Amino acid sequence: xxxxxxxxxxxxxxxxxxxxxxxxxxxxxxxxxxxxxxxxxxxxxxxxxxxxxxxxxxxxxxxxxxxxxxxxxxxxxxxxxxxxxxxxxxxxxxxxxxxxxxxxxxxxxxxxxxxxxxxxxxxxxxxxxxxxxxxxxxxxxxxxxxxxxxxxxxxxxxxxxxxxxxxxxxxxxxxxxxxxxxxxxxxxxxxxxxxxxxxxxxxxxxxxxxxxxxxxxxxxxxxxxxxxxxxxxxxxxxxxxxxxxxxxxxxxxxxxxxxxxxxxxxxxxxxxxxxxxxxxxxxxxxxxxxxxxxxxxxxxxxxxxxxxxxxxxxxxxxxxxxxxxxxxxxxxxxxxxxxxxxxxxxxxxxxxxxxxxxxxxxxxxxxxxxxxxxxxxxxxxxxxxxxxxxxxxxxxxxxxxxxxxxxxxxxxxxxxxxxxxxxxxxxxxxxxxxxxxxxxxxxxxxxxxxxxxxxxxxxxxxxxxxxxxxxxxxxxxxxxxxxxxxxxxxxxxxxxxxxxxxxxxxxxxxxxxxxxxxxxxxxxxxxxxxxxxxxxxxxxxxxxxxxxxxxxxxxxxxxxxxxxxxxxxxxxxxxxxxxxxxxxxxxxxxxxxxxxxxxxxxxxxxxxxxxxxxxxxxxxxxxxxxxxxxxxxxxxxxxxxxxxxxxxxxxxxxxxxxxxxxxxxxxxxxxxxxxxxxxxxxxxxxxxxxxxxxxxxxxxxxxxxxxxxxxxxxxxxxxxxxxxxxxxxxxxxxxxxxxxxxxxxxxxxxxxxxxxxxxxxxxxxxxxxxxxxxxxxxxxxxxxxxxxxxxxxxxxxxxxxxxxxxxxxxxxxxxxxxxxxxxxxxxxxxxxxxxxxxxxxxxxxxxxxxxxxxxxxxxxx
RNA sequence: GCGAGAGUGGCGGAACUGGAAGACGCACUGGACUUAGGAUCCAGCCCGCUUGCGCGGAUAGGGGUUCAACUCCCCUCUCUCGCACCA
Numbered sequence: 001x002x003x004x005x006x007x008x009x010x011x012x013x014x015x016x017x018x019x020x021x022x023x024x025x026x027x028x029x030x031x032x033x034x035x036x037x038x039x040x041x042x043x044x045x046x047x048x049x050x051x052x053x054x055x056x057x058x059x060x061x062x063x064x065x066x067x068x069x070x071x072x073x074x075x076x077x078x079x080x081x082x083x084x085x086x087x088x089x090x091x092x093x094x095x096x097x098x099x100x101x102x103x104x105x106x107x108x109x110x111x112x113x114x115x116x117x118x119x120x121x122x123x124x125x126x127x128x129x130x131x132x133x134x135x136x137x138x139x140x141x142x143x144x145x146x147x148x149x150x151x152x153x154x155x156x157x158x159x160x161x162x163x164x165x166x167x168x169x170x171x172x173x174x175x176x177x178x179x180x181x182x183x184x185x186x187x188x189x190x191x192x193x194x195x196x197x198x199x200x201x202x203x204x205x206x207x208x209x210x211x212x213x214x215x216x217x218x219x220x221x222x223x224x225x226x227x228x229x230x231x232x233x234x235x236x237x238x239x240x241x242x243x244x245x246x247x248x249x250x251x252x253x254x255x256x257x258x259x260x261x262x263x264x265x266x267x268x269x270x271x272x273x274x275x276x277x278x279x280x281x282x283x284x285x286x287x288x289x290x291x292x293x294x295x296x297x298x299x300x301x302x303x304x305x306x307x308x309x310x311x312x313x314x315x316x317x318x319x320x321x322x323x324x325x326x327x328x329x330x331x332x333x334x335x336x337x338x339x340x341x342x343x344x345x346x347x348x349x350x351x352x353x354x355x356x357x358x359x360x361x362x363x364x365x366x367x368x369x370x371x372x373x374x375x376x377x378x379x380x381x382x383x384x385x386x387x388x389x390x391x392x393x394x395x396x397x398x399x400x401x402x403x404x405x406x407x408x409x410x411x412x413x414x415x416x417x418x419x420x421x422x423x424x425x426x427x428x429x430x431x432x433x434x435x436x437x438x439x440x441x442x443x444x445x446x447x448x449x450x451x452x453x454x455x456x457x458x459x460x461x462x463x464x465x466x467x468x469x470x471x472x473x474x475x476x477x478x479x480x481x482x483x484x485x486x487x488x489x490x491x492x493x494x495x496x497x498x499x500x501x502x503x504x505x506x507x508x509x510x511x512x513x514x515x516x517x518x519x520x521x522x523x524x525x526x527x528x529x530x531x532x533x534x535x536x537x538x539x540x541x542x543x544x545x546x547x548x549x550x551x552x553x554x555x556x557x558x559x560x561x562x563x564x565x566x567x568x569x570x571x572x573x574x575x576x577x578x579x580x581x582x583x584x585x586x587x588x589x590x591x592x593x594x595x596x597x598x599x600x601x602x603x604x605x606x607x608x609x610x611x612x613x614x615x616x617x618x619x620x621x622x623x624x625x626x627x628x629x630x631x632x633x634x635x636x637x638x639x640x641x642x643x644x645x646x647x648x649x650x651x652x653x654x655x656x657x658x659x660x661x662x663x664x665x666x667x668x669x670x671x672x673x674x675x676x677x678x679x680x681x682x683x684x685x686x687x688x689x690x691x692x693x694x695x696x697x698x699x700x701x702x703x704x705x706x707x708x709x710x711x712x713x714x715x716x717x718x719x720x721x722x723x724x725x726x727x728x729x730x731x732x733x734x735x736x737x738x739x740x741x742x743x744x745x746x747x748x749x750x751x752x753x754x755x756x757x758x759x760x761x762x763x764x765x766x767x768x769x770x771x772x773x774x775x776x777x778x779x780x781x782x783x784x785x786x787x788x789x790x791x792x793x794x795x796x797x798x799x800x801x802x803x804x805x806x807x808x809x810x811x812x813x814x815x816x817x818x819x820x821x822x823x824x825x826x827x828x829x830x831x832x833x834x835x836x837x838x839x840x841x842x843x844x845x846x847x848x849x850x851x852x853x854x855x856x857x858x859x860x861x
Numbered sequence: 862g863c864g865a866g867a868g869u870g871g872c873g874g875a876a877c878u879g880g881a882a883g884a885c886g887c888a889c890u891g892g893a894c895u896u897a898g899g900a901u902c903c904a905g906c907c908c909g910c911u912u913g914c915g916c917g918g919a920u921a922g923g924g925g926u927u928c929a930a931c932u933c934c935c936c937u938c939u940c941u942c943g944c945a946c947c948a
Contacts, residue, residue, distance in 0.1 A: 215865055219943060222864075227947075247948060260948090301946085333947045340948090346862095347946060420947055539942080643886070644873060650941090652873065656887055664886080670901085712877090722875065725885035732885090735902080804881045809929050811881060849928050854880050859928050 005669040007633025011768040015116055023784050024118045026074055028528040035071035036529050037063045038507055038568075040537030040545075041125075043080045044104035048111045050577040050615055051538065053625045054641045054651060058574055058718070059536045060117045061642065064764035065714050067118070068788040074529050075118055076510040078125035079105050082133075082499045084162060087432045087471075090464040097432045098460065101128060111626065115634045116767050118784065123513045127502035132509065133434035134455030135520030136501055140437055141448050142559055148194045149426075151446060156425065158186035164429050185289065191436055191495060193424040195551045199224060201565075202550055211570030213648075216542045223543050225420025230404050232339065232413040234259060237311035237320055243267070246334030246418050249341065250403045251396040254388040255362035256339040258352070259312050259323040260305065262331035263288035271308040271323065281306050281325060288327045303328050303351045315412035316389065326351060334418055342378065343370070349378035362387050363396045424548065426498040431462055431471040433496030441483035441490040450484050451518070456492070470494045503545055504552035507532055508562055519561050527563050535568040536647075542573065572718060575650035579621040581610035589620040593627075612652055623653055635766035636662045642720040642765055665769060668731060668762070672755055672773050675748075680778065682745055685753040687792065696750040699737055700795065703757045706730040707791035710761045720765065727761050730754065752777070760789045804855040805830045807839040823850040830856035 018024065028034075039059040042052055063075040079101075086097035093100075105126065112119070125132060143149035158164075161181035176183055195202075203224050206217045229248035236242055243259060261268050263285045272281035284306040291301055305326035312321050321339075328347055329338050342352035342359045352359055359372040363383040370379050385391045390406075391399050407413035427436070435456040437449035449456055459478045462471050472478055472494035483490035511529040512522035546568070553567040582590045584600035584607055594601045615622045628637045639661040645651045691697045706726050713723035734754050740747030755777065763770040763783045771783050779786075798819055803826055805813040813835035817826060827850050830836055836858060843860040850856045 215943075218865060222944060225944095225947065229948085245948080249948070303946085328946050330947065338948050345948070347948080418947075542943080646874085649867095649874090654873070654887075657873070660887055667901095716877085719875095721873095722885080725875075728885055802881075806880085806929075809880095809927095814881075847928060849880090851880055851929095855929090857880080857928050 003673065005666050005769070007635060007665075007768070010772045011114070011116060011634050014768045014771045015113060017782070018116075018118070018784065019113075019121075021782075022122075023782060024075065025120050025122055026072060028525055029072050030528070032070070032072040034074065034529060035063075035066045035534075036074045036507075036532045037066065037534050038076070038510075038532045038536070040535075040541065041078045041080050041503070041506060042108065043083055043085070044101055044108055045085055046104050046107070048108050048115075048625055050623055050625060050641075050653070052112075053115065053628075053637060054577050054647075055536060055538065055574055056112065056115065056117050057638045057641045058572070058647045058720070059534075060115075060638075061714070061720060061764040062534060062536075062718065063118050064767060064784065065788065067784065068760075068764070068786060070787070073118075074123075074510070075120060076123040076125070076513075077112065077117070077119040077121070078123075078506060078510065079108075079127065080499065080503055080506070081105065081126045081128040082433045082496075082502060084164070084430065084432070087430060087464060090432075096460065097464075098128065101432075114629055115625075115637070118767075123510050125506055125509050125513050127434075127499075127506060128432070130455045130457050131516065132520075133502065135509070135518075136434050136497065136505070137437040137449070137454050137456060138451060138519055139505075139556070139559070140497075141451060141454075143193065143555070144438070144448050148197060148555065149191060150194065151189055151191055153187065153189050156186055156188055156190055157183045159183055188427075188429075190425050191427040191438075191497075193426055193501075193551075195424045195548070196419065196421060198551050198554050199226075199419050199421055201554055202547065205550070205566055209566060209569075209571075212568075213571060213573055216539075216546065216571060216573060219542045220547055223421060223547065227418050227420075229416060229418060230407060230413045231335070231416045232315060232407060233411075234312040234315055234321070234339065237313055243312050243323070243337050244335045245337045245339045246416065247339055248418075249344070250407060250413070251385065251391075251400050252341040252344045252362055253314070253316055253339070253403065253407070254385075254391075255341040255343050255360045256314050256321065257319070257342060257358045257360060258321045258340045260326040260329045260338045260340050260348075260351070261308070261323060262329040262336040263325045263327055264331040265325075265329075265336040267337070268308065268325040271310045272325075275309045277307070277309045281308060284325060288325075291327060301327055303347060303354065305351060305355065307355075315407065315410070322357070324351075324355070332422070333420070343372060343375065344378050344380060346378040346380065349375075360387055424498075424500075424551075426501055427495040428498055429470040429494075430496050431458070431464060433499060434458075434501065435472070436493045436495050436497060438493040439481055439483055439490045440493060441486060441488060443488055444483055444485040444490075446493075447483055447485045447490070453484070458496075470496075472496070500545060500548050501552075504549045505556065507535075507549075507567060508553075508556065519559075521556075521561055523561070523563075526561075530562060531564045531566060532568045534570045534572065536572045536574060538576070539573040546571070572647060574647045575645070576614045577651050577653060578612045579615050579623065579653035580612045581619045581621045583608045583610055589618075591620045592623060594620075614650075615653070628658070632658060632662050633768075635769050636665055639665060639724070639766055643724045644721070646717075646719050646721055664728060664731075665766060667735075668758065669769065669773070671731065671734060672759075672777065675751055675755065676776060678740075678742055679748050679752040679755070682748045682752050684756060685746075685749040687795075691746055691750050693740075693744075693747055695737055696740075696747045699733060699754055700750050701798075702730055702733050703754050704791040704796040707757060707761065707789050708793075708796050711788070711791070714764075723761075724765065727758060730758055734758075757789050759783070760786065801853055803830070803853075805833055805836045806855060806857040807836055808859060809857060812836050812839050819853070821852075823852060826850050826852070826856050830858060 037059055039055050063073050067073045081101050086101045089095060089100045090097045127133060140149055159176040159181050161179045162176060203226055206221050227248050229246055230250045232245050232247060234243045268281065268285060272278045305324040308323045308325055310323045312323060314321055340348040342348040342357065343361045344363055361370045361372055362385060363379060364370060364386045365379055365383050382397055385394050385396050385399055391403060404415050435458055437454060437456045439447045439449060441447050459475050462475050464471050479492050479494060481490055481492050508521050508526055512525040515522040549567050554565065556562045557565060582595050584590050584605050586605055587600055587602050590600060590607065595607050598607055599605060600607055613619055613621060625637065636658060640658045643661055644657050691700055709726040710723040713719045759770045759773050760783060774783050800816050801819050802814050803817050804811050805815060813833050815829055815833060827848050840858060840860055845858060846861050847859040848856065
C-alpha cells in the first residue's frame with residue numbers, strides 16, 4: 001500500500017494522539033535522571049512569529065532527543081502575560097487587557113500545538129493570574145522586611161509616550177526601548193529591589209558558569225562594572241565640609257589641579273547659593289538638565305562647566321583647587337564629584353584647555369618626555385611618576401597600592417570598590433502588572449499588606465484612557481482601604497511591578513505549577529527539577545532578564561525556598577530570523593505576499609530588494625508561521641529552521657530553502673513507500689551477524705556511522721544542520737543501493753533497519769512524519785517514547801582508508817590502505833606510488849612525514 | 862573610543878584537537894522517465910589553462926611559524942553585536 005505524503009492529516013493525527021495519551025506529561029521520579037529544558041516563554045502578543053518557531057523548534061529537538069535518551073524531561077510552556085501592549089490594545093480597541101491577553105494566549109497555544117512541540121501543557125503558567133502573582137507579592141513582603149525592597153525618591157526615566165517609568169536598562173541611547181520616544185526626567189517615589197546586595201555573588205558566578213556563552217558573561221560583567229579604587233577626601237579651603245571623590249587613579253593624585261562636580265549634584269547649588277555666581281550657575285544647571293535629554297543628537301557633548309567660586313585643597317600637595325560644575329560628570333556614579341587630572345585624563349584635559357586651568361605632569365612618558373605647555377592630549381599610558389613627592393621615579397601602576405595606603409595613613413582616603421550596577425527600579429505607573437502589596441497610611445507611612453490578605457488582586461473595572469498617571473489611582477474601590485497597622489483610612493499603592501519580576505522565577509513555578517500553599521513552590525519538586533539544564537532564548541535578554549533571574553534565584557535561595565545558586569546551567573542564545581526587505585517606490589515596504597514576480601502587487605512597479613534584516617513588522621519582511629504550516633506543514637517548518645544554519649547564528653529566510661526541506665521530507669517518505677511492501681514481513685537486521693552482500697555491508701556500516709555522527713552533533717554541539725546532513729547522506733546512499741530481490745531477506749532486513757534508523761534519527765526534528773512512517777512499517781508504540789538508536793563502534797569503523805600522498809605539501813596522489821596500516825607500510829607505499837614518483841624523480845628525499853590514517857608527506861629538495 | 866565575535870563557491874553553510882578545502886542543501890547545466898511537468902530519478906557544478914589525463918591558483922588582504930595553516934602568531938581592511946564621558 002503506497003500513499004502520498006499529506007502533512008496535515010498526519011500532523012493533526014499525531015498531535016491529537018500525543019495529547020490523548022499525555023505523552024509529554026511528566027512527574028518527579030527520583031529513580032530517573034531529570035533533564036529540565038526551558039525556552040524563554042513568550043509574551044502573548046497575538047500570534048507566534050518565526051522567532052518563536054525557531055526558538056521552540058530548537059528546544060523541542062533537544063527535549064525529544066533527551067527523552068529518547070532515557071531522561072525524565074521537563075519541558076514546560078507558559079505566558080509572560082503582563083505588560084504594556086495589553087494596555088495599549090485596551091486604549092486603542094476598548095477591550096479589557098485580560099480579555100485581549102487571554103484571547104491571544106488561546107490563539108498562540110493553538111499555534112504551538114500545531115507545531116507539534118512536546119510541552120507538558122498541564123504545567124502551563126500565565127503570569128497575569130492571581131494564582132501566579134500572589135506568590136510574587138509574598139516574596140515582595142519578605143523582601144520589604146529584609147530591606148531588599150525599598151522606596152526611594154529619585155529622578156527616573158520617563159517616557160512621555162508610554163506614560164511610564166523606565167529602568168536604566170530600558171533606555172537605549174536616550175530613547176525608550178519599546179517605542180523609541182525620547183526619554184525625559186521625572187521625580188517620583190519609586191520602589192527598588194536591592195540587587196546590589198548580591199552584586200559580588202552575581203559577579204563571582206560569572207566565572208562559574210561554563211555552560212554560558214562567553215559574550216553573555218562579558219556583557220553581564222560589564223554591566224555590573226566593578227572597579228577598584230579609592231575614596232579620597234579633599235578639604236575645603238574655607239574649612240567647611242570636605243568633598244569626597246571616587247577614583248581608580250590615585251597614582252595621579254599629585255596632578256589633581258581642580259575639582260569637578262556633577263551639575264545635578266546638590267553641592268553645586270549649595271556652593272553657589274548666595275554668591276554673585278548663583279544666577280549663572282543656576283542657568284548652567286538648567287541647561288545641563290536639558291542637554292541630558294538630547295543624548296542621541298550628539299555623540300559626545302562638548303565639555304562645559306561653570307566655576308562655583310569655591311576652592312578645595314589637594315590632599316597631598318595642599319594646592320588650592322578651583323571647584324567647577326561640569327556637564328560630563330555623572331551624579332549617580334561614585335560620589336558625583338571627580339578630581340580632575342588634566343594631564344592624564346582626556347576629558348579633564350579638554351576641560352582645562354577650555355577654561356585655562358593649571359596642568360602638572362605626574363606620569364612621565366619614558367620614550368617621549370611630556371611638557372604641560374606643548375601637550376595636545378592627555379597622556380594615559382603607563383610611565384614613571386614625577387612631581388609626586390615620595391613616589392617619584394616609580395612606575396605608576398606599581399605605586400597604586402602604596403599611594404592608596406599612604407592616603408589612608410594620613411586620613412585622606414580609603415580603598416573602596418565601586419559598581420556600575422544600580423538597584424533595580426521595579427515601579428511602573430501602569431495598570432496591567434502585579435500590584436505592589438503596600439498600603440500608604442498618612443500616619444504610619446508605607447505598611448505591608450498582611451500575608452493573609454494576599455493576593456492583592458488587580459481590579460477588573462478600570463477605565464483605560466491612555467492619559468498620564470496610573471489608571472489604578474482612579475479606581476477608588478482599589479485605592480481606598482484601611483491601614484492594617486492603625487486601622488485609619490489609607491491608600492493602596494498604585495504602582496505595579498516591572499514584568500521582569502514575573503520572568504525572574506517562572507521557571508521555579510513550572511516545577512509545581514498548581515501548588516497553592518505558601519510560598520507557591522513545593523520545595524521537594526523544585527529541588528528535583530532545578531536548576532534548568534538547558535535554557536534557550538534570544539540574545540536580547542543577555543543582560544536584563546538573565547541578571548534579574550539570577551538575582552531572584554539567589555534571593556529565593558536565601559529565603560530557603562529553593563536550593564540552587566544559579567537558575568540556568570547551560571544557556572544557548574539562538575540567532576535572529578532574518579529576511580531581505582522588499583520595497584515599492586510608491587507603496588513603501590511590502591509584505592512578501594504583496595510581491596509577485598518581482599513587482600508590486602498594487603501598482604506593478606519593480607520592487608527594490610533591500611538588505612537582509614531581522615524580521616519585523618515595520619520592515620514587513622516577515623513570514624507568517626501560520627501560512628507556512630498551511631502550505632508545507634509543521635515538519636517542514638521545523639526542518640528548515642534547523643537545517644538552514646546552526647542555532648547560535650542568524651538564520652536567513654529562503655523560500656527555496658523551505659522547498660528544499662519539503663523535498664527532502666518527500667524523499668524520505670517516498671523511499672519508505674517504495675520498500676514498504678517488500679519489507680512488510682522482514683525483521684530488522686540481526687546485528688550479531690554480517691551481511692553477505694558487500695553493498696549491504698557498506699550500507700550497514702553507513703547507518704552505524706550516521707547514528708554516531710548525529711548523536712555527537714546533537715549531544716555535544718546542538719549542530720542540527722550537520723546532523724541532518726548526515727541523515728541526508730544516509731538516505732542518498734540508500735537511493736543508490738541496487739534494489740534487493742524480494743526473496744533476499746537478509747538484504748531487505750538491512751534496508752529495513754536503514755529506514756528505521758533514518759526515521760528514529762529524524763524523529764526529534766520531524767516527529768509527525770516519522771511517527772507515521774514507523775506505524776506504517778509496523779512499529780508499535782510511539783517513537784516519542786522509543787529509544788534513541790545505538791551504534792557499534794566496531795561496525796562504524798572504516799576498514800579501508802584513503803591516504804593522501806603529498807610531495808612538499810601538495811596532494812599528488814591518493815591510495816587505499818587497510819585501516820590499521822603501520823607507518824612504515826604507508827611510507828613504503830607512498831614512495832613507490834607512480835604519481836608521487838613523478839614528483840620525486842631527480843630530487844633528494846629530505847624527510848617523510850607520516851600521519852597514521854591520514855597522509856604521507858614526502859619532502860624533497 | 863573600548864570589548865567580543867565574524868569574513869570560506871552564485872547562495873545557505875561543512876571541515877572537532879594544524880593533516881584531502883567546499884560535506885549537505887539551494888540555484889544552475891545536462892540526461893532519463895513522461896501527453897506534460899515547476900514532479901521524480903541519475904549525473905555535472907570553486908576559478909584559470911588544458912578541455913582526455915594533467916598543471917597552476919583560491920578560505921577578506923599582507924607577512925610569519927610549520928613537512929603541512931580556513932585552523933596558530935603579527936599587521937591591515939570590512940561587517941555584526943555589546944558598552945559608551947563610570948573618573
